[in-house]
Amino acid sequence: MKKATCTAPVNIAVIKYWGKRNEELILPINSSLSVTLNQDQLKTTTSIAASRDFTEDRIWLNGKEDNINHPRLQSCLREIRRLARKRRSDAEDDSVSRILNYKVHICSVNNFPTAAGLASSAAGYACLVYTLAKLYGVEGELSEIARQGSGSACRSMYGGFVQWIMGEKEDGKDSLAQQVEAESHWPELRILILVASAEKKHVGSTAGMQTSVKTSPLLKLRAESVVPGRMEEMIESIRKKDFESFGQLTMKDSNQFHATCLDTFPPIFYLNQVSQRIIHLVHRYNAYYGQTKVAYSFDAGPNAVIFTLEPTVNEFVEVVKRCFPPESNGDPFLKGLPVDEAPLSQELLSAVECDPCPGGVRYMIVTQPGPGPVESQDVSLDLLGPDGLPTQSI
Amino acid sequence: MKKATCTAPVNIAVIKYWGKRNEELILPINSSLSVTLNQDQLKTTTSIAASRDFTEDRIWLNGKEDNINHPRLQSCLREIRRLARKRRSDAEDDSVSRILNYKVHICSVNNFPTAAGLASSAAGYACLVYTLAKLYGVEGELSEIARQGSGSACRSMYGGFVQWIMGEKEDGKDSLAQQVEAESHWPELRILILVASAEKKHVGSTAGMQTSVKTSPLLKLRAESVVPGRMEEMIESIRKKDFESFGQLTMKDSNQFHATCLDTFPPIFYLNQVSQRIIHLVHRYNAYYGQTKVAYSFDAGPNAVIFTLEPTVNEFVEVVKRCFPPESNGDPFLKGLPVDEAPLSQELLSAVECDPCPGGVRYMIVTQPGPGPVESQDVSLDLLGPDGLPTQSI
Numbered sequence: 125m126k127k128a129t130c131t132a133p134v135n136i137a138v139i140k141y142w143g144k145r146n147e148e149l150i151l152p153i154n155s156s157l158s159v160t161l162n163q164d165q166l167k168t169t170t171s172i173a174a175s176r177d178f179t180e181d182r183i184w185l186n187g188k189e190d191n192i193n194h195p196r197l198q199s200c201l202r203e204i205r206r207l208a209r210k211r212r213s214d215a216e217d218d219s220v221s222r223i224l225n226y227k228v229h230i231c232s233v234n235n236f237p238t239a240a241g242l243a244s245s246a247a248g249y250a251c252l253v254y255t256l257a258k259l260y261g262v263e264g265e266l267s268e269i270a271r272q273g274s275g276s277a278c279r280s281m282y283g284g285f286v287q288w289i290m291g292e293k294e295d296g297k298d299s300l301a302q303q304v305e306a307e308s309h310w311p312e313l314r315i316l317i318l319v320a321s322a323e324k325k326h327v328g329s330t331a332g333m334q335t336s337v338k339t340s341p342l343l344k345l346r347a348e349s350v351v352p353g354r355m356e357e358m359i360e361s362i363r364k365k366d367f368e369s370f371g372q373l374t375m376k377d378s379n380q381f382h383a384t385c386l387d388t389f390p391p392i393f394y395l396n397q398v399s400q401r402i403i404h405l406v407h408r409y410n411a412y413y414g415q416t417k418v419a420y421s422f423d424a425g426p427n428a429v430i431f432t433l434e435p436t437v438n439e440f441v442e443v444v445k446r447c448f449p450p451e452s453n454g455d456p457f458l459k460g461l462p463v464d465e466a467p468l469s470q471e472l473l474s475a476v477e478c479d480p481c482p483g484g485v486r487y488m489i490v491t492q493p494g495p496g497p498v499e500s501q502d503v504s505l506d507l508l509g510p511d512g513l514p515t516q517s518i
Numbered sequence: 519m520k521k522a523t524c525t526a527p528v529n530i531a532v533i534k535y536w537g538k539r540n541e542e543l544i545l546p547i548n549s550s551l552s553v554t555l556n557q558d559q560l561k562t563t564t565s566i567a568a569s570r571d572f573t574e575d576r577i578w579l580n581g582k583e584d585n586i587n588h589p590r591l592q593s594c595l596r597e598i599r600r601l602a603r604k605r606r607s608d609a610e611d612d613s614v615s616r617i618l619n620y621k622v623h624i625c626s627v628n629n630f631p632t633a634a635g636l637a638s639s640a641a642g643y644a645c646l647v648y649t650l651a652k653l654y655g656v657e658g659e660l661s662e663i664a665r666q667g668s669g670s671a672c673r674s675m676y677g678g679f680v681q682w683i684m685g686e687k688e689d690g691k692d693s694l695a696q697q698v699e700a701e702s703h704w705p706e707l708r709i710l711i712l713v714a715s716a717e718k719k720h721v722g723s724t725a726g727m728q729t730s731v732k733t734s735p736l737l738k739l740r741a742e743s744v745v746p747g748r749m750e751e752m753i754e755s756i757r758k759k760d761f762e763s764f765g766q767l768t769m770k771d772s773n774q775f776h777a778t779c780l781d782t783f784p785p786i787f788y789l790n791q792v793s794q795r796i797i798h799l800v801h802r803y804n805a806y807y808g809q810t811k812v813a814y815s816f817d818a819g820p821n822a823v824i825f826t827l828e829p830t831v832n833e834f835v836e837v838v839k840r841c842f843p844p845e846s847n848g849d850p851f852l853k854g855l856p857v858d859e860a861p862l863s864q865e866l867l868s869a870v871e872c873d874p875c876p877g878g879v880r881y882m883i884v885t886q887p888g889p890g891p892v893e894s895q896d897v898s899l900d901l902l903g904p905d906g907l908p909t910q911s912i
Contacts, residue, residue: 341740341743342778342781345739345740345743346736349739350736350739375783376733376781379780379781380735383777384736386773386774386777387736387774388773389766389773393794396791397790397791403784407784
């Protein structure tokens with residue numbers, strides 16, 4: 125039996141991806157750019173074993189066996205095996221040649237709840253592709269394969285600040301992720317995830333973006349006329365570590381993505397009352413200081429992702445706690461990097477006009493940019509036992 | 519003393535106006551199209567008197583004296599007097615010549631509460647301009663002057679279905695309203711106004727559209743690339759009385775307007791939870807029937823305007839009452855045209871998935887398309903007494 129265990133990160137887009145020009149190959153209608161989050165707080169772990177004793181390919185997700193025949197999963201398996209065969213014929217590596225004929229067992233877990241509304245498929249497919257590559261000894265560019273699992277997964281193949289260049293080719297060979305800057309580039313940057321309370325289910329992003337591409341005239345105009353300029357501007361802001369510009373553009377692009385959802389027919393609403401309150405809070409907080417100290421971004425759900433710099437974290441967390449008094453449910457309200465208490469002035473409190481909404485934010489995760497996928501050398505993290513079956517179920 | 523009393527209607531845009539290319543002349547960035555509502559339900563009444571005994575121009579709005587020096591009010595007074603002088607020199611009419619030197623007293627009332635969130639300035643300025651024109655004996659095209667009071671007021675100068683052609687000239691001489699079809703053209707059309715409960719104040723439309731023009735890239739793209747085609751399509755739908763097409767386009771254009779508000783920075787939210795529930799309700803109701811039987815439109819606030827055809831009114835009103843059980847506050851829930859009770863099938867009720875939200879809709883006004891401004895011959899409607907002062911205060 126040959127095994128590999130790797131971990132991969134979540135990423136948060138600051139120039140949003142919404143809409144495919146090719147559903148099967150997962151080719152986007154515009155380029156996008158994201159920040160890779162640190163795996164100390166949020167990660168997917170995947171173990172894959174290949175053995176001649178296995179009679180079929182199998183997969184377990186978060187402790188439950190799942191359907192191995194999912195088309196996107198099959199795309200990733202097929203593509204990485206094709207690449208491994210190609211490399212094998214180059215290198216004449218017999219051990220790889222042998223295990224390529226074995227069936228695999230895949231076991232994957234997230235260390236964050238699905239309820240966090242973080243695109244777990246990005247970390248999940250990035251981890252799958254990276255782990256398969258380690259198993260088969262495939263090196264080099266892998267984001268093109270991860271993209272075929274879940275579009276945004278390609279951006280989780282690198283750490284720090286990552287762009288997904290949309291590409292132009294019909295076969296998608298030039299639709300790849302590329303690191304803009306490493307995770308060490310902007311050490312003061314912090315990311316807070318505010319998990320909002322929500323009653324209703326949301327339109328999934330795959331179905332949502334299909335409807336948007338079909339029905340929203342503004343989405344097409346955004347992709348063609350707005351995003352190319354914003355990509356350049358965003359890369360420049362990151363290179364210069366210019367938070368004012370980075371934050372403004374992050375908020376504008378999040379808003380524009382949600383605007384295209386509203387222009388979709390029937391319209392899609394991802395922002396709820398809690399999201400809107402957070403938006404207003406951020407604008408009033410920044411207005412109080414006369415500069416962009418915090419910036420929000422929202423994906424296909426009501427949870428807010430807040431970008432800020434280290435010196436602002438303690439105070440802003442306190443502001444959030446005042447506006448959304450935690451309702452104790454046994455779990456801690458703050459998770460992740462340590463936060464110190466911060467006194468709030470009366471001026472600031474009245475400036476943000478917070479009309480307390482208890483329980484509106486269920487909990488917060490404090491994190492920072494981090495590296496791309498890594499192979500684990502710690503056998504205790506292996507999710508598959510000597511029998512090739514999951515060691516634990518959740 | 520010479521007096522005139524006129525009434526003017528409210529209008530609801532189905533292709534939305536949002537954004538000026540010239541603030542002073544009120545020239546829009548795109549054409550728009552509206553339905554004029556019947557004055558039996560909603561109207562502004564204005565009486566204007568001119569007398570040599572008046573020492574200054576004065577104005578009373580809804581029973582309270584207001585500031586006559588408001589720039590837009592002064593624009594309308596100046597422009598209509600200029601037109602009257604021009605006509606006078608043509609016609610050598612001495613009586614007009616005389617009263618043009620007199621000061622005026624203006625008294626105006628709406629028969630609907632401001633809380634209804636209907637653009638009262640449109641009816642108000644249309645009524646002002648129309649009444650001044652009657653007083654001074656000015657005939658012909660007046661929408662150019664009404665436009666300078668409030669953009670959408672130009673569309674209240676005609677009955678039925680009215681387009682406001684944006685025009686191209688710098689001086690605005692070609693930015694005029696034009697009737698597309700008269701009020702008698704589509705006798706089955708009905709309009710329901712659902713007044714939503716709302717806690718907070720909203721960004722006013724003048725300030726809102728200024729911020730949108732400055733900050734929303736999508737607003738510019740909409741004005742240039744989307745609206746011209748929609749204007750043609752909407753006129754065609756109205757001419758053909760094609761409710762399917764009229765309703766779809768009405769909803770899409772309302773959504774796109776709100777999308778540009780969200781693309782504004784900081785973003786503007788006019789739709790609240792009640793508005794979103796109404797949107798979902800309309801889509802599910804139409805889905806149940808497999809056709810567009812009702813259509814929504816929202817302006818710069820949370821209230822819904824529902825377009826439908828006469829045979830659907832009773833049932834849809836019943837559906838609204840089920841989803842938003844009226845909370846009795848002394849006032850009737852239904853105002854305007856009579857509505858009969860309608861039984862609802864269990865299938866329909868489960869199809870619309872209404873999770874009742876008591877009091878979410880405060881009341882409804884049922885109305886239909888109606889004529890433009892008219893001069894009142896009924897002296898009992900005169901709002902100014904023989905002394906030239908308001909006969910009643912509210």
